[in-house]
Amino acid sequence: MAFEPVLLARVAKLNSGKLEGYRADGGYAVFEKVLKDKQPLEVTTQVKDSGLRGRGGAGFPTGLKWTFLPKDHPGPIYLCINADESEPCTYNNRILMEKDPHQVLEGIMLSSYAIRSQCAYYYIRYEYGDAYRSTQAAIDECYAAGLLGKNILGSGFNLDIYMHRGAGAYICGEETGLIESLEGKRAWPRIKPPFPAIEGAFRKPTIVNNVETMACVTQILRRGNDWFKSLGVPPDPKNPRDAGSYGPKLYTIAGHVNEPKCVELPMGITVRDLVEKHGGGVWKGRKAKSVNPGGLSMGFADCNLPLKGEDGKTEYDIPLDFNGPGKIGCLGLGTAAITVIDDQTSMVDVLHNVCQFFSHESCGQCTPCREGTGWMLKITDRLRRGQGRREDLDVLVDVADRIGIMPGTTICGLADGAGWPVKTAIRKFRREFEDAIQSGAKSVHSKSLQLVGAH
Amino acid sequence: MNALSEDLKNRIKAYLPRYPRKQAVVLPALHLVHDEMRTVSNEAIVEIAEILELHPSEVHDTMTFYEFFKHDGDKLGKTRLWVCRGLACMLRGGYELLEHCEHKLGVKCGETTSDGRITLEFAECIGACDGAPACLKDDVHVMNVTTAKADELLKQF
Structure with missing residues (x-):
């Protein structure tokens, strides 16, 4: 059975960024339900148990990160959304923010509720002007509809979301660089510890999460953990430290392919399938020489290098889950941005x-x-x-x-x-x-x- | 001495309630000033610092980190055109596009045409790799920019 996109289900719709359409597709129903029926800790526990790992690059378990916040902190606690997507050849967050900003915002609301934050800073790179405007318009709609602000829907929960635009610096995607930049300083990353969960923005406990991670939170709360865990790759039984690679993932395909685009698939598709079946194959009838699996920082695969112990397979056949790229000496899955380099390129x-x-x-x-x-x-x-x-x-x-x-x-x-x-x-x-x-x-x-x- | 209009100052001050510290308004303030005045003069830095209760050097320190804002003595053209030189664009003709634009406009990256119409810049990956080679016209992506499309684009400004 073909996989039906969830995160990208709405992006091709007319006016996909509008509140009315999002609501017609069931949007904000789960947020309303959570405000009524669930305690913050229940939301954190569900996200932790779902196995969701951060989509920004490092793959750190999202719910676990939230539990690092100090217990019973008097506040304020901040949520920072990392929309500084600057890893070369990566553009999945851009698609979400431009085409379905409410799905991301609902995730921010749910996450803020879970971590007891009343203020979220949405740090977006300057180059994403359209995404900035569509997200700001969506935030304005939410304020007008009483989904943001004071005493949301009579629940007693308050939340403000503020967009904050960057100024063209890659380092602002590093979470403490982002915080320094937000504070109005040069974006020099901080020495850790303390980690942001203990001392982050404005010296208060802070969680920094990626845009796609927020969209996943929305879908996890809406569809449940069984759904999330039905997709992707379970933990490697031989590796006790592996947290698995569950859920859908947005893969971006760029470089020497016929159809560069962003596709949503269950975690674990191989590079070959992604390029050949979803990217229209290598352009000009050429062959792939190398791919960069996950943003430039992750390194390169050699498409002609045989995989040890796997007959007939090469590095072109590695699965794109959190462990796959590491098996061939790459740094990791990174942003799951695949760039293809053809055999005519130096x-x-x-x-x-x-x-x-x-x-x-x-x-x-x-x-x-x-x-x-x-x-x-x-x-x-x-x-x-x-x-x-x-x-x-x-x-x-x-x-x-x-x-x-x-x-x-x-x-x-x-x-x-x-x-x-x-x-x-x-x-x-x-x-x-x-x-x-x-x-x-x-x-x-x-x-x-x-x-x-x-x- | 009034580098910033009252209106501009008020728009900067409108950001203050969003943050627990005034310094956090440095980037929003720099953007507001830069967008309107096409540069951030030393006088403007002093006035931003006054509003935010900072030393001007603190504003200057942050500003120069980003290499995004034009300094005293330099000024943006009416339109800022960034040509992406990231890997995805380079693989699909980004370098050639950049050269073409430099040649066509008679300026190097970072420079403004003598009529003040266009400032040309190179950009590191702008996240428009599904439309490589791509440009950024101020803050709007322009995708799949062939040299012919670039010529059309340059005429529009």
């Missing part, structure tokens, strides 16, 4: 593009990241100009290995994400890089961009 150019991004977006707080991402850009720029040196590949891997939380040299994970694509690309495509160095071939984009742009 990995040198791809890696240079990646290094360009991280060098531009490193916030500059930690020296290893600020300098390391710059070095990696300089070296990959040399490579694409045909001036690579024999030792360059080892230097790149060495730098990539030394920057980040994992080696313990930086405050946040940006540098891990900057290093991972470098390590995986060079390990999996070393021959191609070596050939480029030996032949001195120049990039096809030879005229292109200065080393670092002017803005």
Whole structure:
């Protein structure tokens, strides 16, 4: 049986962003019911038991995060919605916010009720102007309908939701960077602990959740945990720390495919199926050489590299659940944004593009990241100009290995994400890089961009 | 000295009740000023700081972090056009599109045409990868921008 989209069920409808239509499709019924019949703790427990893991990239169990808040805190407690979606090649949150903002808002209301927050800050990247306007319009509708504000529907529960626009900085997607930015400071991530649940926005307990996570909360409360757990992949019995990969997931497909788009599927589809069945296949009749499974930070898969112990399968066949990409040395599922690179494309150019991004977006707080991402850009720029040196590949891997939380040299994970694509690309495509160095071939984009742009 | 109009000051102050601290209004205030005045002058920074009870250097510190706001002495054109150079766009012709726009407008990224019409910028991934190569016209996505479509777009501004 074909899977019927739930999170995206309404996006193609006319005026899908309007309250009237959302209500006609059963919207806010569960929020009203919860206000009447359930205690906040019951909502938290249900979300915890559903197995929902955060959709923003790290996959941390959502309900568990909520339980880290101090008990019986006098408040205020804040909810911050992370709509800074800036991981390259990722756009699933944008679709939700533009086309079905009320589904996200209902999740925010339910989550705020669960964590006893009376104020939610919806931090949205500046580049999402349409999403900002459709969400703000939806919030205005909710105030007018008495779904937001004081004493909502006579329940005694108060909630305000405020949109807060960013200003084009990737680091604001890191939860403590987001909080610093919200507070009006430079978005330098904080040293943890304390985690935001203990001391977050304005030094108060704060939960930071992703947009798609909020939409999942709406559907979990509406359809129940059995429904949620009927989709996706249960925990690996051999791994006691695995929390499973339950539920539907929005996958975005980008790059060299015929039909780049956002699709909703149960967790665990393979890259091959996603690209071939849902993305219209690789464009121009070519073959996939590499894919980036989950946003640039996650690294690269080699589509021709056989999987050990699995006959006839390659890295193109890994499942896209929380564990799949890790099995081939990628960092994780990340944002589940799949970017396909065809067999006519130089990995040198791809890696240079990646290094360009991280060098531009490193916030500059930690020296290893600020300098390391710059070095990696300089070296990959040399490579694409045909001036690579024999030792360059080892230097790149060495730098990539030394920057980040994992080696313990930086405050946040940006540098891990900057290093991972470098390590995986060079390990999996070393021959191609070596050939480029030996032949001195120049990039096809030879005229292109200065080393670092002017803005 | 009045860099900001009363109206603009009032719109900044309208944000104050949303947050427990005045400093949180720095970004909204910078956006309001930048949108209207196409730059954030040093005088404007001083007046924002006054409203928010901060030292001007604190406002300046936050502002310069983002590399988004035009400083004293620099000014945005009527329209700001960002061309995406993220991986998804690069794979589908984003670099060529950026070069094309630079050539067509006779400016480099970060510069404004001499008639003050357009400021051209490169952008890191703007999240419009289903329509790559893509641009951002102020804050609105323009998808699947061929060079022909770019020429049309540039004429409209």
